[in-house]
Amino acid sequence: MTDIKDEIFIKAMEEATKVLGADPAYFGKEGKEEVERQLNKLGYSLEELREN
Incomplete structure (x- = not known):
């Protein structure tokens, strides 16, 4: 489950970097x-x- 959370956070970081x-x-x-x-x-x- 942690890997999925990490992937989600990394994607959000990448998108924020673009902005x-x-x-x-x-x-x-x-x-x-x-x-x-x-x-x-x-x-x-x-x-x-x-949380998780």
Whole structure:
């Protein structure tokens, strides 16, 4: 199950990188918010991934 979560998170990070033009971690709070937006687009939330 962890592998699937990792894949989902990696996909969200990749999409956020496309939007921001650089690694989301570089943007701090804004980067985190963009990753969360991308997770929502994929049908997940950050809380869901953290729970399991």
